[in-house]
Amino acid sequence: MSNELIYTLNGELLNASTWKGQELFDCVVNAIQETTNCRMCSLWSINYNTGNRTISRSASLIVRKLEKGQIYPGKNREDFVNDLKDACLIKDVLQKTEKTRQPYHCFDIQECENHKSKESIDKLGLKYFIGIPIPNQENKIIAVLKLFFVDKPAIQPLELFATTIRDVISSCFFRYVLYNRQQVMEDLMKNYQEKGTERNLENIFNPILGNILYNYCKYEGASIFIWDSYMNYYNLLSTTGIERTDDRQTVFYLAGEGLTGKAAGERKRPMMYDNLYEEENNPDYMHKFREITNNPSKTMMVIPIFRPSVKDEVIGIIRFVNKQNNANREVVDYFNDSDAEIMSYASNYLALTIDYFLGEKERNNFISKISHEFRTPANTIRITADRLLKNEEDESFIERYFNSYMEAILYSAELQIQQATTSLYMSKTRTNIPRSEKYILSKTSLKDILYKSRTTVIPIAREMRVKFNNIIIDIPAWHLFIDEFAFTTVFYNLLTNTIKYRNNDFDFHVNISGYETSSNFIINVSDYGLGIAPEDSSKIFLLGFRGKNVAKKDTGFGIGLSVVKQIINDFGGEIKVASFKSPTRFEIKLPKYLSDDNYSKTEIWNSK
Amino acid sequence: MEQQVKKILWIDDNVNRYSLMPYIDELNEKGFTIVKAENPDESDDILSKQKDFLCIIVDISMPLGEKIPFGEAKGGMQTGLVILKKLVEDKALDNVKKIVFTIVDNAEVREYCNSQTPKIRYLEKYRYFTDAFVDEIKTIINDGL
Numbered sequence: 059m060s061n062e063l064i065y066t067l068n069g070e071l072l073n074a075s076t077w078k079g080q081e082l083f084d085c086v087v088n089a090i091q092e093t094t095n096c097r098m099c100s101l102w103s104i105n106y107n108t109g110n111r112t113i114s115r116s117a118s119l120i121v122r123k124l125e126k127g128q129i130y131p132g133k134n135r136e137d138f139v140n141d142l143k144d145a146c147l148i149k150d151v152l153q154k155t156e157k158t159r160q161p162y163h164c165f166d167i168q169e170c171e172n173h174k175s176k177e178s179i180d181k182l183g184l185k186y187f188i189g190i191p192i193p194n195q196e197n198k199i200i201a202v203l204k205l206f207f208v209d210k211p212a213i214q215p216l217e218l219f220a221t222t223i224r225d226v227i228s229s230c231f232f233r234y235v236l237y238n239r240q241q242v243m244e245d246l247m248k249n250y251q252e253k254g255t256e257r258n259l260e261n262i263f264n265p266i267l268g269n270i271l272y273n274y275c276k277y278e279g280a281s282i283f284i285w286d287s288y289m290n291y292y293n294l295l296s297t298t299g300i301e302r303t304d305d306r307q308t309v310f311y312l313a314g315e316g317l318t319g320k321a322a323g324e325r326k327r328p329m330m331y332d333n334l335y336e337e338e339n340n341p342d343y344m345h346k347f348r349e350i351t352n353n354p355s356k357t358m359m360v361i362p363i364f365r366p367s368v369k370d371e372v373i374g375i376i377r378f379v380n381k382q383n384n385a386n387r388e389v390v391d392y393f394n395d396s397d398a399e400i401m402s403y404a405s406n407y408l409a410l411t412i413d414y415f416l417g418e419k420e421r422n423n424f425i426s427k428i429s430h431e432f433r434t435p436a437n438t439i440r441i442t443a444d445r446l447l448k449n450e451e452d453e454s455f456i457e458r459y460f461n462s463y464m465e466a467i468l469y470s471a472e473l474q475i476q477q478a479t480t481s482l483y484m485s486k487t488r489t490n491i492p493r494s495e496k497y498i499l500s501k502t503s504l505k506d507i508l509y510k511s512r513t514t515v516i517p518i519a520r521e522m523r524v525k526f527n528n529i530i531i532d533i534p535a536w537h538l539f540i541d542e543f544a545f546t547t548v549f550y551n552l553l554t555n556t557i558k559y560r561n562n563d564f565d566f567h568v569n570i571s572g573y574e575t576s577s578n579f580i581i582n583v584s585d586y587g588l589g590i591a592p593e594d595s596s597k598i599f600l601l602g603f604r605g606k607n608v609a610k611k612d613t614g615f616g617i618g619l620s621v622v623k624q625i626i627n628d629f630g631g632e633i634k635v636a637s638f639k640s641p642t643r644f645e646i647k648l649p650k651y652l653s654d655d656n657y658s659k660t661e662i663w664n665s666k
Numbered sequence: 667m668e669q670q671v672k673k674i675l676w677i678d679d680n681v682n683r684y685s686l687m688p689y690i691d692e693l694n695e696k697g698f699t700i701v702k703a704e705n706p707d708e709s710d711d712i713l714s715k716q717k718d719f720l721c722i723i724v725d726i727s728m729p730l731g732e733k734i735p736f737g738e739a740k741g742g743m744q745t746g747l748v749i750l751k752k753l754v755e756d757k758a759l760d761n762v763k764k765i766v767f768t769i770v771d772n773a774e775v776r777e778y779c780n781s782q783t784p785k786i787r788y789l790e791k792y793r794y795f796t797d798a799f800v801d802e803i804k805t806i807i808n809d810g811l
Contacts, residue, residue, distance in 0.1 A: 430769055430770055433792050434685050438684055438685040442684070462687070463688070470684060609736060609742040610732060611705075
């Protein structure tokens with residue numbers, strides 16, 4: 059029996075015209091049905107990345123074959139899939155084989171405790187069941203092969219049969235992953251060769267969504283959104299078709315908003331949803347924008363696209379709606395880990411393309427932002443000086459306005475210098491040049507830098523009518539080899555934020571304190587300001603991002619904290635939000651090796 | 667006879683800051699009274715009590731306040747547009763001129779302003795010295811477009 063099976067399997071696999079997964083798995087199932095008395099054979103992948111889903115629902119059908127001539131007597135196609143998912147007995151197999159990895163036998167299916175579709179099984183006359191767990195290279199069960207029999211299984215010895223089948227299928231899964239990875243990359247490269255010369259990102263991505271990715275995961279609708287650092291949202295780049303339920307002219311997804319934004323925001327990993335209408339998914343207004351599909355939108359998979367050049371920065375999102383069952387494409391199926399794996403793999407290529415093309419757009423966005431930022435203080439200086447000059451001979455005017463106007467000019471000039479410095483470091487930190495060329499190191503008292511930073515925010519404190527003396531600096535006398543101007547920029551931006559986003563319900567008060575650990579200098583900047591929403595904690599350092607709560611109180615372009623993080627990271631440090639509210643506390647960790655300048659001789663400091 | 671107060675509502679988060687101070691001083695000297703709102707909540711509050719303004723000046727990039735949704739105002743980048751639409755819909759303000767006065771070039775807002783009848787003037791801050799600005803405001807109030 060086992061020899062016959064092996065020969066048949068080999069024959070089937072050799073005959074496979076491609077190494078596409080579906081065909082490989084079809085071959086295996088064909089071989090089993092040809093060499094055994096199995097009435098129905100199906101292979102299911104197990105999905106571990108599905109949140110609250112039950113195990114049985116988290117399985118996805120790869121292939122299922124009835125003995126020739128048999129037709130499943132289901133009500134309709136969707137019931138067919140769902141019935142089988144519920145009746146799949148996978149839970150039994152996983153529970154019973156968890157330790158042994160040996161096949162699970164059941165000689166009376168109706169007695170299986172997790173069996174939920176007795177009626178369907180009755181109609182097919184199935185009585186015997188064998189479940190074979192399929193592990194991957196790490197010995198994690200990634201699939202279950204289910205064999206149903208009307209008569210007693212004529213397979214001897216069963217253990218050898220199960221081991222052979224298990225190894226073949228496990229190997230097929232491995233081949234399947236490799237084949238798909240190679241093939242999707244070839245397809246994407248071919249598309250780029252055809253469309254790349256058009257220099258239009260949308261033209262490159264339309265065929266990717268319309269055809270290429272569809273070959274690796276059947277879906278009814280898909281869209282790609284890319285980060286717009288100027289407007290602070292993910293904007294639609296390409297779609298297979300999207301419908302709007304209101305009169306909005308644009309589709310936009312804010313970072314962390316809705317189910318789509320979550321994958322890019324707090325989660326930063328592929329997200330899969332079984333049912334968009336379930337209450338827990340809480341579809342908000344963003345879901346007014348849905349892909350056009352034949353079936354109502356039900357299942358969804360969202361893949362974050364990570365920027366290759368900046369760690370953890372999500373520059374785009376791909377969203378797939380309504381997976382199609384491989385056998386019957388009109389049936390809505392569940393997305394699974396395998397879909398997420400191949401699409402995440404493909405997203406690496408998409409990331410390179412987006413990063414390359416976005417470079418120019420981001421530079422323009424950055425210039426626009428900086429221009430707007432610069433215009434305000436420049437215009438203030440201009441109109442204030444103009445009014446002073448036009449009225450210089452009017453003594454009462456001078457007496458009345460001179461001091462306040464000179465203060466306005468001074469403040470605006472200081473603001474402009476700080477903005478220019480911030481943008482300079484913004485530009486430097488995002489340029490691929492060695493750190494040794496970005497920064498000028500000198501032995502500097504961190505306390506002096508903090509006092510200097512506090513002085514630079516005096517004008518803004520005066521304008522906003524807060525007492526800058528309430529910025530208390532209490533750190534040890536640390537002397538570090540750092541760039542004085544860069545770190546003044548860091549603390550200028552942090553202190554400006556404490557002033558801009560102060561909470562008027564409390565007295566303005568900022569505390570800057572520090573202590574040492576064995577390997578780090580720790581600096582805490584805390585205030586009783588508006589606070590930071592916990593869900594924004596991972597995004598506030600993203601270029602262009604602005605938190606919801608601060609947007610209620612003041613405007614800004616989301617540049618400052620991005621620069622702060624980049625500078626601190628360049629010096630081997632870290633910054634995080636250690637406390638979100640009452641007080642809000644930023645914790646800056648700087649490595650002890652900044653105490654001397656040896657690090658400036660290292661390769662990491664001097665190489666790109 | 668009691669002289670009528672020439673009131674202007676100015677909705678701008680910088681309305682109490684240095685950057686608008688010279689404009690407001692100039693308007694005050696020319697006999698205008700400026701009612702200041704730093705955010706949409708303050709302007710709502712003011713407009714619920716008084717509507718007898720000669721004109722309402724609105725900035726575009728502004729804080730959201732408590733009522734305007736983050737997404738609708740694009741995180742504050744277009745708060746002024748949301749306010750402007752509400753002002754346009756308010757029939758009691760039909761005869762009050764609306765003016766956009768902003769540092770930001772925003773094509774969407776400009777398009778909205780141009781689509782209104784009569785058109786809403788979109789003025790860029792950096793194009794106006796204080797005296798020219800006051801002249802422009804007077805022209806808009808007196809003649810419309």
